[in-house]
Amino acid sequence: MAVLHDIRAAIAAVLAAENGTSSGPADYITAAHSAVDALVGRNDPAFDARSPDPGDARGALGQLNDLLDHEATPPFVPALHGVQINLLAAVASLQDALKARSLDGFQENASDALENLEIAQGRSSQYDVLGGIAGAIANTRLGVPDDARIADGCAAPHRPGFGVSHGWLAWRAVKRGHTPVATGGYASVKMENDMMILYTTAAPMVQQHCTRHADAKAAAAPALIKAAVPAATTPLYTTAQAARGKAVYAANCASCHGTNLQGVAAPAIAGSAFLKTATTNKYTVSILDTIVTQNMPFNNPASLKPGQYADVMAYLLASNCYPAGKMAFPSDPKPGFGTAIVGVQAHPAGTPDAKGVCPVK
Numbered sequence: 001m002a003v004l005h006d007i008r009a010a011i012a013a014v015l016a017a018e019n020g021t022s023s024g025p026a027d028y029i030t031a032a033h034s035a036v037d038a039l040v041g042r043n044d045p046a047f048d049a050r051s052p053d054p055g056d057a058r059g060a061l062g063q064l065n066d067l068l069d070h071e072a073t074p075p076f077v078p079a080l081h082g083v084q085i086n087l088l089a090a091v092a093s094l095q096d097a098l099k100a101r102s103l104d105g106f107q108e109n110a111s112d113a114l115e116n117l118e119i120a121q122g123r124s125s126q127y128d129v130l131g132g133i134a135g136a137i138a139n140t141r142l143g144v145p146d147d148a149r150i151a152d153g154c155a156a157p158h159r160p161g162f163g164v165s166h167g168w169l170a171w172r173a174v175k176r177g178h179t180p181v182a183t184g185g186y187a188s189v190k191m192e193n194d195m196m197i198l199y200t201t202a203a204p205m206v207q208q209h210c211t212r213h214a215d216a217k218a219a220a221a222p223a224l225i226k227a228a229v230p231a232a233t234t235p236l237y238t239t240a241q242a243a244r245g246k247a248v249y250a251a252n253c254a255s256c257h258g259t260n261l262q263g264v265a266a267p268a269i270a271g272s273a274f275l276k277t278a279t280t281n282k283y284t285v286s287i288l289d290t291i292v293t294q295n296m297p298f299n300n301p302a303s304l305k306p307g308q309y310a311d312v313m314a315y316l317l318a319s320n321c322y323p324a325g326k327m328a329f330p331s332d333p334k335p336g337f338g339t340a341i342v343g344v345q346a347h348p349a350g351t352p353d354a355k356g357v358c359p360v361k
């Protein structure tokens, strides 16, 4: 909430700067400094003590870092990384704006900053998904009041409360006639018994996770009996698939994640740093697959063919030094597939480079 507050303060300051043309450069420069202040916080070198600070002492980025340090829960970490990237871009544009020699140059950079701030704040897109910090709050248990009644998000709502699973908020059930507080992010509404059920945009994904989880549990029970199987990494894809995936990656992912998978506008998705985050956040291969198939490419989610997604997943695993085998990465994973947590391979398949990425031919 503090992050959202700081971002809103920065947006207000940039708007003031853009509209401040009549009162001369001094005013809009002060306003732009204020926006930077709201984003970076008092301890950052970019903070300008002479301008008013509409945010709090830590600034949006400081608050965000705190969240990323403490809330190592898969659902909101990727969203928070997205917010972070956009805030950093906004600060960079604002600093360019302050260096601009003309009013036009100033406004151009300020508009760029505003664009990044709006994305960081979150807005509904053509896919009806709220992104940014507002989306993260609305779709995760961050959006559940402290004293609220919480139910299992995998189960159907039986009485008023919030349905949460793995940190995601799937639904909110309220008594019919009761007006819910508008937190946004609800994708659909259903009337059932005497309740109104509001499903969040995260609901379909939660549902999918629940199904896989339940099936995996059922499959795991007999597996315990033959527990003598060593915990070595089972090959999850073929070499040919990874090679095809390399082309899919170059065409659909490299613009944001970089040709070397180290990130440009988006986080790194291969190598030691990524694998460490993945392990900390308990990303399983299956969670990674869900992120990729449902949210990527970020600017056009779920737009690739199932086979292309499987190929690009193979390429991701290969780049992260996972061993190849005889079985292809499935485009329709069966229950129990990919339940191991993603991490650094004890016996990397290939020679990792300095960043821990294995080259794929």
Ligand code: HEC
Binding pocket: 077, 078, 079, 080, 081, 082, 083, 085, 249, 252, 253, 254, 255, 256, 257, 265, 266, 267, 268, 269, 277, 288, 291, 292, 296, 297, 298, 299, 312
């Ligand atoms: C338009 C830019 C863009 C494109 C194109 C894109 N991504 Fe992403 N990707 C992002 C951003 C931004 C994030 C951070 C997630 C968030 O904020 O929700 C991300 C996150 C991810 C993550 C999760 C990383 C983590 O640390 O949680 C994976 C894996 C991923 N992308 C894979 C892919 C793959 C594979 C493709 C191509 C099919 C792709 N991305 C295309 C922008 C992009």
